[in-house]
Amino acid sequence: MKTSVFLGTLAAAGLAAGVAAAGTLADVKAKGFVQCGISTGVAGFAFTTAAGEWDGFDIDICRAVATAVFGDPKAVKFTPTTGKTRFTALASGEIDMLSRNTTWTYSRDVDLKLTFLGVNYYDGQGFMVPTALGVNSATELDGATVCIQTGTTTELNLADFFRANDISYEPVPVETNAEARAKYLAGACDVYTTDASGLAATRSTFENPDDHVILPEIISKEPLGPLVRHGDNEWGDVVRWTLNVLIIAEEKGITAANVGDMAAAPGKDPEINRLLGTEGEYGAMMGLSKDWAAKVIAAIGNYGEVFEKHIGVNTAIGLPRGLNAQWTDGGLIYSPPYR
Amino acid sequence: MSSEPNVAFVASGQIPPSAPPASEVGPIHWLRANLFDGVVNSILTVASIVAIVLLVPPLVDWIFIKGVWNAGSLSGCREVIAAAHGEGVTGACWAVINERFNQLIFGFYPSELYWRPILAFVLMLAALAPVLFSTLPRWMLWFSAAYPIAAYFLIWGGLGLEVVESGQIGGLLLSVIIGVTGIVASLPIGIVLALGRQSSMFFIKTICVVFIEFIRGVPLITLLFVASVLLNYFLPPGTSFDLILRVVIMVTLFASAYMAEVIRGGLAALDKGQYEAADALGLNYWKSTRLIILPQALKVSIPGIVNTFIGLFKDTTLVSVIGLLDPVGLLNPIRATAAWNGILWELYLFVAVLFWIFCFSMSRYSMYLEKKLKTDR
Numbered sequence: 284m285k286t287s288v289f290l291g292t293l294a295a296a297g298l299a300a301g302v303a304a305a306g307t308l309a310d311v312k313a314k315g316f317v318q319c320g321i322s323t324g325v326a327g328f329a330f331t332t333a334a335g336e337w338d339g340f341d342i343d344i345c346r347a348v349a350t351a352v353f354g355d356p357k358a359v360k361f362t363p364t365t366g367k368t369r370f371t372a373l374a375s376g377e378i379d380m381l382s383r384n385t386t387w388t389y390s391r392d393v394d395l396k397l398t399f400l401g402v403n404y405y406d407g408q409g410f411m412v413p414t415a416l417g418v419n420s421a422t423e424l425d426g427a428t429v430c431i432q433t434g435t436t437t438e439l440n441l442a443d444f445f446r447a448n449d450i451s452y453e454p455v456p457v458e459t460n461a462e463a464r465a466k467y468l469a470g471a472c473d474v475y476t477t478d479a480s481g482l483a484a485t486r487s488t489f490e491n492p493d494d495h496v497i498l499p500e501i502i503s504k505e506p507l508g509p510l511v512r513h514g515d516n517e518w519g520d521v522v523r524w525t526l527n528v529l530i531i532a533e534e535k536g537i538t539a540a541n542v543g544d545m546a547a548a549p550g551k552d553p554e555i556n557r558l559l560g561t562e563g564e565y566g567a568m569m570g571l572s573k574d575w576a577a578k579v580i581a582a583i584g585n586y587g588e589v590f591e592k593h594i595g596v597n598t599a600i601g602l603p604r605g606l607n608a609q610w611t612d613g614g615l616i617y618s619p620p621y622r
Numbered sequence: 623m624s625s626e627p628n629v630a631f632v633a634s635g636q637i638p639p640s641a642p643p644a645s646e647v648g649p650i651h652w653l654r655a656n657l658f659d660g661v662v663n664s665i666l667t668v669a670s671i672v673a674i675v676l677l678v679p680p681l682v683d684w685i686f687i688k689g690v691w692n693a694g695s696l697s698g699c700r701e702v703i704a705a706a707h708g709e710g711v712t713g714a715c716w717a718v719i720n721e722r723f724n725q726l727i728f729g730f731y732p733s734e735l736y737w738r739p740i741l742a743f744v745l746m747l748a749a750l751a752p753v754l755f756s757t758l759p760r761w762m763l764w765f766s767a768a769y770p771i772a773a774y775f776l777i778w779g780g781l782g783l784e785v786v787e788s789g790q791i792g793g794l795l796l797s798v799i800i801g802v803t804g805i806v807a808s809l810p811i812g813i814v815l816a817l818g819r820q821s822s823m824f825f826i827k828t829i830c831v832v833f834i835e836f837i838r839g840v841p842l843i844t845l846l847f848v849a850s851v852l853l854n855y856f857l858p859p860g861t862s863f864d865l866i867l868r869v870v871i872m873v874t875l876f877a878s879a880y881m882a883e884v885i886r887g888g889l890a891a892l893d894k895g896q897y898e899a900a901d902a903l904g905l906n907y908w909k910s911t912r913l914i915i916l917p918q919a920l921k922v923s924i925p926g927i928v929n930t931f932i933g934l935f936k937d938t939t940l941v942s943v944i945g946l947l948d949p950v951g952l953l954n955p956i957r958a959t960a961a962w963n964g965i966l967w968e969l970y971l972f973v974a975v976l977f978w979i980f981c982f983s984m985s986r987y988s989m990y991l992e993k994k995l996k997t998d999r
Binding site: 323324325326327328329330331332333335337339360361362363364365367368371372375461464465484485487488489490598599600 | 700721722724725733787851942943946947951952955956959960963966
């Protein structure tokens with residue numbers, strides 16, 4: 284009897300796998316919401332509000348995808364994932380997409396069979412030092428004690444950087460960002476190194492942020508972006524183009540405030556017309572409504588608005604656009620044309 | 623010789639007892655007996671007093687006197703403290719607890735439905751009462767038996783109540799769900815496993831030994847990862863076998879294996895004569911176990927059992943590593959909020975106090991039970 288139950292389960296698994304292969308987009312439409320994997324808390328990128336809602340830069344990507352599919356930014360359920368559970372949660376089908384400070388790397392793309400759909404934040408490893416130290420460049424850090432989280436790529440990047448520049452350092456291993464913050468403030472290390480966005484977020488919590496400076500050197504590439512499973516191309520297209528729509532909207536000056544007017548009637552710019560559904564049948568190609576992009580921009584805003592709302596210079600995190608400026612402003616944020 | 627004229631004095635009553643020497647009574651005696659009993663004790667006492675004097679006033683100052691309860695953010699707290707006590711003074715920023723209290727207790731449970739988990743908690747106390755205190759009427763046990771079903775529908779909804787999904791359950795509510803279910807289920811399972819391990823029937827004994835040794839040999843975190851990650855691969859995709867349920871099952875299995883060994887210790891502590899006496903009375907296995915063996919074995923095991931309970935309740939915080947938001951897991955997203963980024967001690971202290979209340983209550987109940995069941999003196 285046990286054998287038959289086991290075989291039955293296997294058969295059901297095979298059947299369901301067959302159904303799943305029919306496409307996540309169809310599954311998502313059938314169940315009525317997007318199951319989005321997120322982090323368990325990164326300043327500015329994913330956090331909970333007092334009202335008990337998830338919010339942040341990564342969260343808005345999930346909400347944008349939900350708006351693209353259902354026209355409703357609330358049609359999304361969040362699954363907090365840790366660094367250890369995120370990829371299995373995605374691979375096993377527990378979540379439909381992952382939007383969680385995940386660096387796009389070769390082995391994750393190829394070996395873990397994940398599909399990265401673009402970059403919503405170009406991060407990189409940086410250094411923070413007290414202003415009193417009088418250091419202006421990371422190459423002047425010879426002999427410094429450095430607080431570093433153990434077991435991360437930042438540790439390896441740090442060793443590479445100091446070896447390449449032929450200078451020495453003394454590592455002070457720490458486990459978490461909170462511990463690093465305490466150690467750094469107590470003067471247990473001269474330098475704290477981690478992703479530049481994390482440094483800025485940490486610095487913003489100091490009582491006197493101006494007493495500390497983030498050095499200009501960025502010693503690694505950490506392109507962060509949303510991802511889905513391999514072989515899930517229709518669904519991947521939806522997530523990829525949702526992100527691209529946010530980027531194009533900023534480039535073309537479409538904001539949450541003016542999208543209503545611009546989508547009401549065709550304008551002069553044909554790309555805007557195609558994007559907002561006043562010309563052609565572009566939404567239908569992906570199985571979405573004609574005005575899906577207009578709804579996304581109306582609900583979420585364009586890339587720049589999302590950036591400024593959660594992590595921009597006017598927030599507590601205070602990140603400048605830098606690499607994340609539009610390509611027209613000398614940054615790397617660039618979307619293929621919508622045509 | 624009718625009289626004795628040269629007898630000078632005959633006491634007409636008893637001499638009242640004089641007061642004991644000052645060193646044998648009162649506060650001085652107590653001090654000598656308890657605090658300054660020898661050189662080592664005196665040194666320890668003085669050291670303790672110094673430590674208390676050094677630690678307590680700054681702590682009270684930080685927690686209560688300079689603590690801020692109403693502010694919108696960490697920088698708001700700092701402004702309030704600076705305005706009241708001057709620049710550079712530090713104090714506790716309890717405003718974060720004030721703002722996020724509901725989140726730390728209920729997770730993302732819909733706020734208009736808070737009455738349901740609260741009612742479930744009150745009913746839980748009522749359901750536990752007849753189990754914990756034998757003076758209460760026995761018919762109340764029927765209520766206890768029905769309680770788990772009522773609690774399930776109260777917390778998750780159904781039967782006309784609005785459905786609340788597992789993803790919305792978090793905070794202390796989640797810890798209590800996992801902890802209490804694990805505690806209540808692990809005791810009977812543990813007893814059965816312990817008896818099975820002592821059984822003379824080869825098959826039953828083997829199953830119990832393998833189960834106990836396997837579960838005890840694996841860290842709880844591993845079991846939690848199996849629950850959160852591996853089971854997804856084995857189960858057909860689309861079957862949403864609730865994550866909380868998976869975790870509860872794993873935690874229960876884990877606690878049962880430990881419980882079985884604690885109770886086996888109690889069984890081993892019994893004199894062989896007890897078993898033989900039960901046999902001599904003509905009691906069969908179940909009667910002798912129920913009437914003679916278990917009451918004594920369980921009594922001996924009480925400290926170990928409660929120890930396992932407390933350990934289990936605290937272990938529920940491990941679920942934060944698989945992304946479930948218990949009070950410890952919730953600290954991360956709260957600290958990621960721009961307003962509260964940088965707060966550490968206040969949040970952890972609050973969670974510590976929450977857990978301390980539960981664990982200390984369990985510990986006190988265990989002491990009460992041991993006192994009540996003490997029959998040998």
